[in-house]
Amino acid sequence: MTRIIIGLFSILIIIFLILVLFQFDFIRIYKPENLKWIPILITIIAFYIAGTICRKVNLKYTTVLLLGLFLIYVPFDSLYFPYSIYIFLFAICTLVITRKEINRKVKTLLISAVLIIFGFLLFRQPLIIKQKGFHFTKNGDLVNAKTIWNFNKVPSKKLPSETFLTIENKNFSLKVLKGKTIYLSFWATWCAPCIAEKPILDKLKREFKNNSEIVFIDISLDNDSEKWKNYLDVNKTEGIQLISRNSDKTRHNYQISGIPEHIAINAQGNFKSMYLLIAKDYLADTKKLNTFINSKLEVYERKK
Structure with missing residues (x-):
């Protein structure tokens, strides 16, 4: 149980540190709250560390670590269908990868799947870095910013069904x-x-x-x-x-x-x-x- 508590605490610490980095603009990504891959990357890192800490703990007790998902869902506004399910599945896959009793071939398949899906989400949205003197024009354009990648030819901003x-x-x-x-x-x-x-x-x-x-x-x-x-x-x-x-x-x-x-x-x-x-x-x-x-x-x- 001690390892489970330490694992949950490690998830909290990782999320807190990343939130601080974004809050004080140490990570100068433009509108990180709109990038779907960021909560998923945090999930992978946090649950890999927590899973490694608890790798010797009985598997049924290790599932308690999934309570840490709410530490991701809430601050990153991710508690909606189906995105919350995606994050949940990434957490499950990451925990499975850390387990010693899991077959190496299964781990390899899971790692490949995680990397492919994460890569798809990563490059699906533009990544823009704010530079010194960053500001908006009155038309909403960005000045003093650098586009790392943008494969979207047309902005995908259609009226949502809400x-x-x-x-x-x-x-x-x-x-x-x-x-x-x-x-x-x-x-x-x-x-x-x-x-x-x-x-x-x-x-x-x-x-x-x-x-x-x-x-x-x-x-x-x-x-x-x-x-x-x-x-x-x-x-x-x-x-x-x-x-x-x-x-x-x-x-x-x-x-x-x-x-x-x-x-x-x-x-x-x-x-x-x-x-x-x-x-x-x-x-x-x-x-x-x-x-x-x-x-x-x-x-x-x-x-x-």
């Missing part, structure tokens, strides 16, 4: 607005910057209130729906008001790293992050909006 809840607790899918231009605003009652920019957002909504082709939707990421409802009862709000059923899933689907976050969706269902202060010009010009949304992310390296 349903939200109305204030009457009814399901609402953005798919019913197909053919419309949608401006999404993600916020929460506990987010001070979100509340502070409400007047600017409301002004934008009023400027387009007579345009039936443009729909404004505010989506709350509150975990407490009562606080959200109370806020709407007290404060007059324009546009459609919704709340996420699963904030972690929503953050993943719309690639949200922080709030407030605003996203423009065109009539074809493609979306892209769009700063509130530049939204007016793009919403007023459909051609300009489509060009913006469908354009590939531009990355400019630091000039020496």
